[in-house]
Amino acid sequence: MKKPMQSSAGVETYEEPYRPQLHFTPESQWMNDPNGMVYYEGEYHLFYQYHPYSRQWGPMHWGHAVSEDMFAWKHLPIALAPDELGMIFSGSVVVDWEDSSGFFDGEDGLVAVYTSAKGDFQQQSIAYSVDRGRTWTKYEGNPVIPNPGKIDFRDPKVFYHDDSARWVMVLAAGQEVMFYTSEDLKTWEFASVFGAEYGAHGGVWECPDLLAFYVPGEENSKWVLQVDIGDGAAAGGSGGQYFLGNFDGKVFTADTAPEDVQWIDYGKDYYATQSFSDIPEMDGRRIWLAWMSNWQYANEVPTEPWRSAMSLPREVNVIKKENGRFQLTQLPAAEMEAYTGDIFIEKSVEIMQTTKQIICEQPSTPFKLEVSIPLDKKQPATFELFDNADAPGCEVKVNAEAGTISFDRAKMKMSSFHKDFPAVTTAPFDKSREMLKLLFVVDRSSVEIFINDGEQTMCNLILPENQSNYYISGKGSSEIHLKGEVMHSVWK
Incomplete structure (x- = not known):
C-alpha cells in the first residue's frame, strides 16, 4: 500500500476507496471551495473551505496546503478559524509586494481577504502573514467592508490593477457582482456593479474571479469575469459561467449580449473556480482549479474519512476563432506531464x-x-x-x-x-x-x-x-x- 501526501501531524494514513491519486483531497473531513490561491517564494498555496469536525458542511475554517507543482501537496495546519465576527467564508490571498497595507515594515508579505459570516450577515475582513503563510494575524480593524444591507455579500477576489495603481476587489452580491477599489487593502471604495441582466440566474452568484488575457493579434487585453451559480447550471445544480469583455479599473463591460450564457464546464462537478494570484510574469500563465462536487449531493458523496476533491489545475487562455468570436480554453497544467x-x-x-x-x-x-x-x-x-x-x-x-x-x-x-x-x-x-x-x-x-x-x-x-x-x-x-x-x- 502507498502512503498518502505528507501529513502535518506526521501521521501515516493509507489509501481508501475512491481516494484520488492526482487530485487534491483533505486528509479527513469536509472540504468545499478553493480559497486564497497564490504563488509566493517558490510555493503554490491552496486554502480551502474546511470543516475539521465533520464530513458534512459546518462552521467554516480555512484549510491549507502548499506545493511546488500544484500536484504533490503538503498539508499544513488550519490557517484561519471562526471568531467573534463569524465563520471564515471564501476569499483570496495576494502578495503585498510594496507593503501598501503597512503590515510588513517595508518588506512584502501575504494578505488574505475573506468573508466573515455570522448567520446570514456577511462582511469582508483581512488577515496577514509574515512567515510565508504559516501563521496569520487578523486585522484589528475588521471588517474592512461592512455589510451594506445585502443577504448574500461574499467571496472577495482581489488583484492589483497596474493601470489604475489600485487594488481591485470583485465580490458576489445576490445575483450580481460588485467592484471595490483600495490603495492599502484596508480602506475600500465602491466602484460599480455588473450582472443584473447578464448571464444565467438560476441561483445565487458566488466565487467570482476577474482575469486579463493577452490574445495574439489583439491590441488590448481581453478580460474574463468568471462567476459561479448555486443552481441552474449547464448540467443541473451548481456550476460556473463566464463573461468576456473589458475592465478599466472600475467598470466591467461585457462584449456579449445579456442573454448569451457561456459555461466554464459542462459536467456536474466543477464549481467555485478560482485562479492562482501572483504567478511570476516570466511564467505568464493563468491557472485555476475548482471544487469537484455539486451542491445537489455534496454532503452525501460516500467517501471516508474525507469528503470532496479539487479538480486538476488548468491552464486557461483566450483564443480568437475564425468567426471572430473569442473563446476560453482550458487544459491540464503542464506540470501534470511529470x-x-x-x-x-x-x-x-x-x-x-x-x-x-x-x-x-x-x-x-x-x-x-x-x-x-x-x-x-x-x-x-x-x-x-x-x-x-x-x-x-x-x-x-x-x-x-x-x-x-x-x-x-x-x-x-x-x-x-x-x-x-x-x-x-x-x-x-x-x-x-x-x-x-x-x-x-x-x-x-x-x-x-x-x-x-x-x-x-x-x-x-x-x-x-x-x-x-x-x-x-x-x-x-x-x-x-x-x-x-x-x-x-x-x-x-
Missing part, C-alpha cells in the same frame, strides 16, 4: 459493431487517454470506461451529426446514493472540424474531459465498484485513434 508514465495503448481501432467490443485492459487509475475521431462521415462512437462484466462503467457518446459529446454515469451501481447523481451531461463541440480531439484524465473517482484542445470541458465524479479488472470498450461505426498513458500517483 507524472506521465508508460504507454498502455497506441493504435487505430475500427469499431463497427452495434454491441460493445473490448479495446484494451484499463490500467489502474490514474491514466490519461487521447482519442481522435474523424468527423468527415459524421459517424457515432461510444466508449465505456471502468467496463466490467459484473459492473457497468461510465459511458461517453459522441454524436458527430449533432456535434455533442455526452457522459453517462447512471448505470454505475454506486450512482444510486442520491437521485441527482446518476446524470447524463452533454457538451457541444465544433463539428466543422475534420477531427474531434478528446483528452480524458481518469482518476479513481473522477473523469475530466478536454474537448478540441480545451475549447470545452466536462468534469464528473464517478464511483466505480471495487473490481480488480476493468476494460475500455467501444462501439459505433468509426475508425478512431487512441493513445493512453499511465499516470504516476502524487502520493508519496
